[in-house]
Amino acid sequence: MKITVQRSGGIAGMKRTWTVQPTPPEDTDLWQPLIEACPWDAVPTSGRAAATGQPDRFLYNIRAGQHRATLPEQAVTGPWRDLVETAKAAAEPGPPPDGLPGPFR
Template sequence: MEISARRTGGSAGLTARWAVEVGADELERDWLAVIEACPWEETRGQESQPDRSCYDIRAGERHAPLAEQQVTGPWASLVDMTRRAAGQQPG
């Protein structure tokens, strides 16, 4: 499964993207509980604020566009895990 997080905007207007391909064993062991803890169906309707970032988070077929202020709890954990894992992949 591919898991990705993209951050755009903010006061500098920069874009960053992190992605990781996770195998079935690693998904079950390390990722699935966090992915399932995220409220995927409750992400609509919140607008971003000036000079704050917007996030686009994906886990397989699941997708959530989020304003920066929504990236808390399990969302923040998923973004942090993705950033760390993407930094450890070769290439």
């Protein structure tokens, strides 16, 4: 299963993406409870609509296996925050956003 968190928006409008590909079975014990704790079925169909009227806020696109969610920054709380922060911490290193040098990642 692949887990991807993409954050877009903010003042500079830059995108950041964190990707984790857990290796079963040992990583399943960490990731499965995090994924199952998120209320995937309760996510509005359009996270962008929830972010309307709040300029310079981040928008998060979260994918975990077959699950998909788009959430405004203020909705990334509780189990969503746990999943996002764990994915960011465990993510495979990628190129810096928009070609910025390493210290600006």
